Amino acid sequence: MNPTVSTRRIAWPALIAVVALAAIAPLLVSDFFLSAILTKALWLGIAAASLIFLAAYGGMVSLAQVGIYGIAGMAYANLVLADGGAAAAVNPYLALVAALLIATLVGLGFGWIAARSEGIYFLMITLAFSVLVYYFFSQVTGLSGFGGINSVDLPGIVGSPEQDPLPRYLVTLVVAVLVFLGLGVLSRTAFGLGMQGVRDEPARMRALGFDVTLHRTLAFGIAAFVAGIAGVLSVFYNTRITPGSINLAQTIDVLIVAVIGGLYRLEGAWLGALTYALIDNYSREWVPEVGNVLGPARFNTLIGVLFLIIVLASPGGLIGIAEQLSRKVKTPRRAPAPMPAPQTVD
Amino acid sequence: MAATATHEEPAPILRLTGIDRRFGGVHAVRGVDLQVRPGERRAVLGPNGAGKTTVFNLISGEFPPSAGRVELFGLDVTTLPARKRARLGLSRTFQTSRLFAGLSVEDNLYLAALGVSAGHLRLVPSGKDGTLRAAARAMAERIGLDTRLDDLVMDLSHGEQRQLEVGMALVAEPKLLMLDEPAAGLSRAERVRLTETLIGLDEDITLILIEHDMDVALRVAKWVTMMHDGRVIVEGTPDEIRANQTVHDLYLGSGLIAHA
Structure with a gap:
């Protein structure tokens, strides 16, 4: 049973406030912060959102998202870059569309297979997929170059991030907002409600006349499209892609981002990604030197401890903590009631 | 026999x-x-x-x-x-309620009505699905849950959940x-x-x-x-x-x- 998942309307005032803040952020922060923290949090958030979308609305915790975004990233990089770093082979915009199409098709095909399994088996089969994609690109150097594909051409709209990271940031921001809104609207469509029905009671959905496997497959395809977007944006961010950037560690990182943020709300994806980017960049400075026991080199330990604390304090992640706090501040207008309300005897 | x-x-x-x-x-x-x-x-x-x-x-x-x-x-x-x-x-209920606990009463009935109609995969906002929404609300009234349309099913009492079970089977007009x-x-x-x-x-x-x-x-x-x-x-x-x-x-x- 999922903890308190429900269909939520988009909280417009909060969304507008966050987007406004993100829009003026370039005036307030350094170029380094803009790229390494904010831009990274936005595209990593999209990757985590594809995972959260499947988990929160479809009841499927997938570890395949990094595999799929790796396929999109590799497809884009290969299409724009002829072998040996010659001039762009394919127009970057065309390559982008092709990359998303490939990622979505692979997602649909793989989803069709994975949709038949549930729970831990679904987790395992999707993990296997990501590992497979990693080894494929590690070994087929014809597609991944030796040690990755470097200096990938970017679409004109992104500009040259080395000189000015602002256009890339704004593009990533707009795409992230569109992904958030798109998935939010989708969850309230006939299809989206059906997905949530499949999450709660697949047997009931079958008895009502729904094709549960088809629903799961299409949900997986949509999540693959979103993961593909993250993959292409990750290439914009790094201007390169290597097999090492889509390995098992990255699969785990995206899962951690989703869990830190909160597996049950889409907003959690970006909150988790921002937290992760901050910890990943600055934790080296925070860890004090204590003999041989602690030191800046132990920043991974700090990340692990923070992860444990967040998960133990709130299974709903940071979003869950925020919800609990706002519940305490506001006098509840309506009982949020994770427990059944007491019944009056009639 | x-x-x-x-x-x-x-x-x-x-x-x-x-x-x-x-x-x-x-x-x-x-x-x-x-x-x-x-x-x-x-x-x-x-x-x-x-x-x-x-x-x-x-x-x-x-x-x-x-x-x-x-x-x-x-x-x-x-x-x-x-x-x-x-x-x-054919429409059935289950011995132990199999409801969509994370959805509202109205959305549960809506899905039950949608199941036997065409267009499971449509991307129209479900709130604008006039006929099916009307059928869902009418059924909620018939089973005495019209005051709880927006409540999540996990917040209903056992009796209300059993009523909803029957309502979901009936709304499909079997x-x-x-x-x-x-x-x-x-x-x-x-x-x-x-x-x-x-x-x-x-x-x-x-x-x-x-x-x-x-x-x-x-x-x-x-x-x-x-x-x-x-x-x-x-x-x-x-x-x-x-x-x-x-x-x-x-x-x-x-x-x-x-x-x-």
């Missing part, structure tokens, strides 16, 4: 022929034959483990029989998946309605309300009911099938069943199985 009415017999809406179902070493259903005519009110009785719910699952298509044949609405559906049987006009212990765990007042709902059902709807509560079952049903140990052992009118010694022995927990 004798047919009730000797006069003109319409074709059965449901026919089971020699149905067998094994789960590993458990022989849950053994050679069951069953016929239900259109518009019938049928109760299936029997102690726990008699195979009633397994028969329901075989009719609705949760799993196929190990042997035998299932016919619905004159079609052989033995190997047809559950979702296709639902679209033929030709054949199968209810698996709809009165389980209900208060007295809720039972009375349920009985009235069932008695007031449209006559065109065929009803098959599993129910342990004799007050509900024998008031609603016109014909009763009694199961024990995976077999049909007695069939008859509610009066005949009330007077039947075997039924008494089984329900009073007598260790002896008398022969009818």
Whole structure:
């Protein structure tokens, strides 16, 4: 049973406030912060959102998202870059569309297979997929170059991030907002409600006349499209892609981002990604030197401890903590009631 | 098994022929034959483990029989998946409520109405789905949940959830309605309300009911099938069943199985 998942309307005032803040952020922060923290949090958030979308609305915790975004990233990089770093082979915009199409098709095909399994088996089969994609690109150097594909051409709209990271940031921001809104609207469509029905009671959905496997497959395809977007944006961010950037560690990182943020709300994806980017960049400075026991080199330990604390304090992640706090501040207008309300005897 | 009415017999809406179902070493259903005519009110009785719910699952298509044949609405559906049987006009409830706990009451009913209509995969906002939304709200009113439309199902009481189970089966406007212990765990007042709902059902709807509560079952049903140990052992009118010694022995927990 999922903890308190429900269909939520988009909280417009909060969304507008966050987007406004993100829009003026370039005036307030350094170029380094803009790229390494904010831009990274936005595209990593999209990757985590594809995972959260499947988990929160479809009841499927997938570890395949990094595999799929790796396929999109590799497809884009290969299409724009002829072998040996010659001039762009394919127009970057065309390559982008092709990359998303490939990622979505692979997602649909793989989803069709994975949709038949549930729970831990679904987790395992999707993990296997990501590992497979990693080894494929590690070994087929014809597609991944030796040690990755470097200096990938970017679409004109992104500009040259080395000189000015602002256009890339704004593009990533707009795409992230569109992904958030798109998935939010989708969850309230006939299809989206059906997905949530499949999450709660697949047997009931079958008895009502729904094709549960088809629903799961299409949900997986949509999540693959979103993961593909993250993959292409990750290439914009790094201007390169290597097999090492889509390995098992990255699969785990995206899962951690989703869990830190909160597996049950889409907003959690970006909150988790921002937290992760901050910890990943600055934790080296925070860890004090204590003999041989602690030191800046132990920043991974700090990340692990923070992860444990967040998960133990709130299974709903940071979003869950925020919800609990706002519940305490506001006098509840309506009982949020994770427990059944007491019944009056009639 | 004798047919009730000797006069003109319409074709059965449901026919089971020699149905067998094994789960590993458990022989849950053994050679069951069953016929239900259109518009019938049928109760299936029997102690726990008699195979009633397994028969329901075989009719609705949760799993196929190990042997035998299932016919619905004159079609052989033995190997047809559950979702296709639902679209033929079969609708069922579950012994333990299987509701969409993370969705509101209205969304639950909406999905039930959507299931048998076209366009499961449409990307139109479901709130603008006028006809189905109207059907969902009308059903909520009929089952007394119209004040709880926006509440999550996980926040409903047990009685309200059981009511919603029945509502979700009815909103699909089935030709054949199968209810698996709809009165389980209900208060007295809720039972009375349920009985009235069932008695007031449209006559065109065929009803098959599993129910342990004799007050509900024998008031609603016109014909009763009694199961024990995976077999049909007695069939008859509610009066005949009330007077039947075997039924008494089984329900009073007598260790002896008398022969009818």
